[in-house]
Amino acid sequence: MAKIFCIANQKGGVGKTTTTVNLAAGLAKLGQRVLMVDLDPQGNATMGSGIDKRQLKLSVYDVLLESASVTEARQKSEKLIEAGCGYDILGANRDLAGAEVEMVDIERREKRLKLALAAVDSEYDFVLIDCPPSLSMLTLNGLCCANGVIVPMQCEYFALEGLTDLVNTIKQVHANLNADLQIIGLLRVMFDPRITLQQQVSDQLKGHFGDKVFETIIPRNVRLAEAPSYGVPGVVFDPSAKGSQAFVSFADEMINRVHKMLH
Numbered sequence: 001m002a003k004i005f006c007i008a009n010q011k012g013g014v015g016k017t018t019t020t021v022n023l024a025a026g027l028a029k030l031g032q033r034v035l036m037v038d039l040d041p042q043g044n045a046t047m048g049s050g051i052d053k054r055q056l057k058l059s060v061y062d063v064l065l066e067s068a069s070v071t072e073a074r075q076k077s078e079k080l081i082e083a084g085c086g087y088d089i090l091g092a093n094r095d096l097a098g099a100e101v102e103m104v105d106i107e108r109r110e111k112r113l114k115l116a117l118a119a120v121d122s123e124y125d126f127v128l129i130d131c132p133p134s135l136s137m138l139t140l141n142g143l144c145c146a147n148g149v150i151v152p153m154q155c156e157y158f159a160l161e162g163l164t165d166l167v168n169t170i171k172q173v174h175a176n177l178n179a180d181l182q183i184i185g186l187l188r189v190m191f192d193p194r195i196t197l198q199q200q201v202s203d204q205l206k207g208h209f210g211d212k213v214f215e216t217i218i219p220r221n222v223r224l225a226e227a228p229s230y231g232v233p234g235v236v237f238d239p240s241a242k243g244s245q246a247f248v249s250f251a252d253e254m255i256n257r258v259h260k261m262l263h
């Protein structure tokens with residue numbers, strides 16, 4: 001059975017997409033079967049996995065509106081397969097921006113993705129969902145099918161403030177729609193140990209959230225930022241870069257966490 005994780009944080013530019021594609025590549029590198037779902041109309045995770053969002057015949061939009069199955073809409077990227085980090089991609093593009101409105105009249109619209117993913121459950125070990133920077137119907141669809149949420153965050157002064165809204169939303173979804181849902185962990189990203197404030201916020205996070213903070217820290221690393229323009233995650237673009245190595249360690253940490261969840 002696949003374990004499903006949302007990568008969510010309603011702030012933009014905090015590293016959700018970078019986390020999603022690099023964790024997907026890291027898990028694949030470690031032999032896991034992975035499906036990456038892009039739930040952001042910006043389609044950055046799609047492009048960053050080597051799939052041209054402008055040429056998608058079928059996307060997650062068609063899956064949400066039930067005009068295609070996951071099996072029909074998913075894609076493979078040659079570049080990722082060649083690198084030994086192949087994962088499947090359920091892509092997104094601007095079409096998805098209209099889905100919210102088009103789904104208004106649909107019954108149980110927040111469960112559409114969950115139902116669609118159930119059909120491919122046995123084919124994957126991990127499903128990773130890259131959420132848009134909002135707490136919208138799209139994010140809700142992600143949260144309704146997930147076992148857990150991974151929250152990437154920068155160790156900045158206001159980081160904790162934004163977390164309150166996300167934690168409240170997750171609590172509500174947990175209470176009303178998906179009893180499985182929990183925050184698996186907070187992932188410190190774009191970390192620069194030379195900045196005292198980041199070190200302080202990082203310590204505060206640990207003090208406040210304890211075990212919910214992942215051991216792995218993702219450093220600020222320009223190779224991770226360069227990779228998307230080559231249509232691959234950093235883990236594939238430059239496996240020896242510090243940021244890429246950190247994401248493979250994070251993949252390993254996730255495998256161990258899932259193991260603990262099951263036993």
Ligand code: ADP
Pocket residue numbers: 011012013014015016017018019044133189190191218219220221222224225226243
């Ligand atoms: P989000 O999906 O939350 O909007 P992104 O993953 O797109 O955030 O990241 C925002 C920007 O920061 C992108 O330009 C990305 O390349 C860059 N970035 C993300 N993580 C890192 C990192 N660890 N080191 C350097 N740049 C990063």
Ligand code: MG
Pocket residue numbers: 016017018040044
């Ligand atoms: Mg993004």
